[in-house]
Amino acid sequence: MTGDxxxxxxxxxxxxxxxxxxxxxQTTYGCEVxxxxxxLGQGEELEPARKKAEMLGIKPEHIFIEDVRxxxxxxxxxxxxxxxxxxxxxxxLGTSIARPLIAKKQIEIARKVGADAVSHGATGKGNDxxxxxxxxYALEPDIKIIAPWREWDLASRTRLLEFAESHQIPIAKDKxxxxxxxxxxxxxxxxxxxxxxxxPAQEAPEMVYMRTISPxxxxxxxxxxxxxxxKGDPVAIDGEKMSPAxxxxxxxxxxxxxxxxxxxxxxxxxxxxxxxxxxxxxxxxILLAAHRGIESITLDRGAAHLKDEIMPRYAELIYNGFWFxxxxxxxxxxxxxxxxxxxxxxxxxxxxxxxxxxxRESPYSLYNQDLVTFEEGxxxxxxxxxxxxxxxxxxxxxxxxxxxxxxxx
Numbered sequence: 001m002t003g004d005x006x007x008x009x010x011x012x013x014x015x016x017x018x019x020x021x022x023x024x025x026q027t028t029y030g031c032e033v034x035x036x037x038x039x040l041g042q043g044e045e046l047e048p049a050r051k052k053a054e055m056l057g058i059k060p061e062h063i064f065i066e067d068v069r070x071x072x073x074x075x076x077x078x079x080x081x082x083x084x085x086x087x088x089x090x091x092x093l094g095t096s097i098a099r100p101l102i103a104k105k106q107i108e109i110a111r112k113v114g115a116d117a118v119s120h121g122a123t124g125k126g127n128d129x130x131x132x133x134x135x136x137y138a139l140e141p142d143i144k145i146i147a148p149w150r151e152w153d154l155a156s157r158t159r160l161l162e163f164a165e166s167h168q169i170p171i172a173k174d175k176x177x178x179x180x181x182x183x184x185x186x187x188x189x190x191x192x193x194x195x196x197x198x199x200p201a202q203e204a205p206e207m208v209y210m211r212t213i214s215p216x217x218x219x220x221x222x223x224x225x226x227x228x229x230x231k232g233d234p235v236a237i238d239g240e241k242m243s244p245a246x247x248x249x250x251x252x253x254x255x256x257x258x259x260x261x262x263x264x265x266x267x268x269x270x271x272x273x274x275x276x277x278x279x280x281x282x283x284x285x286i287l288l289a290a291h292r293g294i295e296s297i298t299l300d301r302g303a304a305h306l307k308d309e310i311m312p313r314y315a316e317l318i319y320n321g322f323w324f325x326x327x328x329x330x331x332x333x334x335x336x337x338x339x340x341x342x343x344x345x346x347x348x349x350x351x352x353x354x355x356x357x358x359x360r361e362s363p364y365s366l367y368n369q370d371l372v373t374f375e376e377g378x379x380x381x382x383x384x385x386x387x388x389x390x391x392x393x394x395x396x397x398x399x400x401x402x403x404x405x406x407x408x409x
Contacts, residue, residue: 008033010036018121019052020167024154041072070245073188083310087316126269135324190211212259222351232342261280265279292357346359
């Protein structure tokens with residue numbers, strides 16, 4: 001079986017786990033390894049990953065490092081935010097939305113270098129293995145997938161370190177002990193899980209938070225900003241046009257300074273268990289509030305309510321790894337149609353962990369001050385029309401009430 005694999009594309013971070021996986025693939029499968037490292041805005045220098053891959057015997061032409069920040073935000077994050085996607089009422093899907101892009105790049109590289117397999121470092125208990133592999137299969141149905149954490153016998157941190165030492169894989173000093181928690185990060189968010197966070201009854205220690213200052217330590221004076229939208233996507237902050245990744249980076253900085261975007265959540269994983277995670281999504285939290293603000297004056301009630309009805313289904317598809325499914329694409333077409341006139345400006349107040357929309361305007365606004373004013377004026381609304389409207393809507397309720405009288409219900 002192992003001899004069937006000649007060349008594999010590994011999603012490679014340069015860290016201990018994926019470096020061990022790289023060497024394990026070489027020794028177990030006897031295959032050539034091609035590495036792909038994505039710059040998703042995780043905030044780490046990626047050149048060390050290149051050097052470590054070279055040290056582990058990877059040919060320079062088989063080391064792929066790509067800055068995908070703009071593609072990540074424009075083609076994945078922004079489409080998701082057009083839907084106001086939130087999983088289980090709170091989670092802004094920061095990890096979930098990054099996986100299909102990484103998988104897509106791996107498949108593209110596999111085609112380019114003639115690889116017959118792809119591999120990832122996700123464990124056998126989490127959601128990421130599902131997200132990666134559903135994406136692989138959707139893009140390349142006959143690809144072979146190698147998931148080391150489901151195959152090898154390196155079941156403990158001690159065994160992992162022993163393997164690394166026996167193969168001269170450098171180990172950072174802090175990796176020789178048990179890490180207090182694991183971290184995944186990209187331009188949209190950071191996610192912390194495990195160890196000190198495993199007991200959901202205990203408050204997360206402040207050291208867990210890396211992308212935001214504590215709301216208690218945030219400035220005592222509110223920060224006001226404006227965000228311009230075009231067709232549902234943010235395009236400018238305080239009137240300054242920015243690229244998607246630059247704009248999200250700016251929102252992250254504003255959120256960080258004001259203690260915005262912290263979430264301590266127990267969620268239901270797709271694989272069946274509950275897990276506790278601490279997430280930080282500073283820019284995304286601001287963006288969600290602002291987007292709903294501009295939609296509030298540009299979307300018709302029926303369209304807005306329909307979007308809210310399908311949103312949980314859309315969010316669940318992303319969480320579970322079905323980004324490349326036909327049903328997600330169908331829902332995306334509906335969502336994008338709704339955004340055609342979601343254009344205008346939102347004024348947002350940031351203060352000690354809170355995001356408040358305090359102003360919104362649009363050339364396509366459906367808000368009519370003449371209709372809602374309590375002052376007398378020439379308007380297209382006759383108060384007397386409400387009587388018939390109410391009676392018609394009450395008809396079935398009155399019919400039921402009369403029947404209940406007869407039955408004693």
